[in-house]
Amino acid sequence: MIDFADKPILELRNVQKSFAGKHVLRGVDLTVARGQSLVIIGGSGTGKSVTIKCALGLMTPEQGEILFDGQLITDPKQLDALRRRTGMLFQGGALFDSLTVWENVAFALLYRDSVGRAEAKRRAIENLAKVRLPASAADLRPAELSGGMQKRVALARAITATPELIFFDEPTTGLDPITADAVNNLIVEQVKALGAAAVSITHDMASVRKIADEVAMLHEGRIIWRGPVSALDNSGNPHIDQFVNGRADGPIQPAI
């Protein structure tokens, strides 16, 4: 199903990052194959978001290498090329609240690719339809939408530039279980339609089972386990067992 012999779309080698003397990432190694959906799980504050932000160049790791499509990212030009071929869905949606919904969705077309406004709006409405939003939502402001709708607009924005790799930062956090499931379905559907790879971070196990091909667990700044989603329930790893079953007692200390 997945061709692991192919060159990985994304590779992180020994990525380290600390804040004010506190080591958050202590050497993360991660590869994502083309078309693969990898979900990173881990407790709150274990550096899942930091990992993604390092991969996208939104944070600069102190050590380690990021490779995109086999190429080492070293200068701003390469980083720009990486960002052109990737998309990201932020935790809070991060929609631009001074713009309308369609301008958000078509942002990359309008400001990067210099597509005309009429054409950009047409394509934005097309993409809104893909996430089951009506054309009537196009002229609203993000603040006028519910949380679930904002996530869907953010998804439409992330897929507009037809990325080869999409990052999802806690796509279902803050949504009710039914809306969360709908968002999960849309993610699977759209990622498949694009043939893109996906890296998601979440601690919602329902989301993990729905969208993951493979699961990696981040604990104390390192990837301590990785395997197919089917192996989650009999991994034999006490960390995974504790996380999957949501127990406060075990090798992982609760973050309170």
Added chain:
Amino acid sequence: MTAATQSASPTPTSPIEDSPLLRPFRLIGRTVLAGFREIGRITTFSGRVLLACVTPVIYLREVLRQCLKIGFFSLPVVGLTAVFIGAALALNIYTGGARFNAEQFVPNIVVVGITRELGPVLAALMLAGRVSAGIAAEIGAMRVTEQIDALLTLSAKPERYLYAPRVIAGILTLPLLVLVADIIGVLGGYLVAVSTLDFNGSLYLRNSWNFVTGNDIWSGLIKAAFFGGIISLMGCYQGDRSKGGAGGVGRAATLAVVGAAVLVLASNYVLTSIFVRMGL
């Protein structure tokens, strides 16, 4: 970064180094270094943004939107400031002038005072409050809700899409606002002079117009362009650096207003002394 390396490598300090007597000096040193670091950051930030202001791509739509927000909607506050300052200035000069029988110079001094100094400086200070804080809060909120990160992932540079349009709008619109303030300020002086000081209205206006020179007006407008750039830049800079939720956004707005006001006043002195030396 330096804090991280310091705490990561705990070097044993000698008792003398740790002496409480040295603490004030250490505090001074730390403050001075932090000050220089801040100056360096503001300079590189300004350089990046100003470069984006003069090289393509410039988003005209955004520039126009900001001109409206920064310029047009500041008209009421600038107009009110100017009319009251012009009126008070006329009264003060009348009182002061009376001490050596120079009451008749009220129109001349009001027009020079307004165009060269009070128009640009007070308009800039009002905008430091209105515009700097507004920009810092807006950009700061975008920063803490990850909208700036989202811009980067969509390959849009914040300095091009967010900062340059605001700075361009500041530089273009503040001189226009000051021109309006000049007119309204003179009008404020005129109203007081005619209504309470028994000046002849047409004579007052003719005296003002004959006395004021192009240099008086131009020097004020050039200052205004600098002030407009400073005000927008400080708002963008503090917003860009804000972190830590609502508190961080509030702090950014405060720092932007204080920074913009101080820089406006300091650069006002520098620019004025340059103009005076040039004979402007």
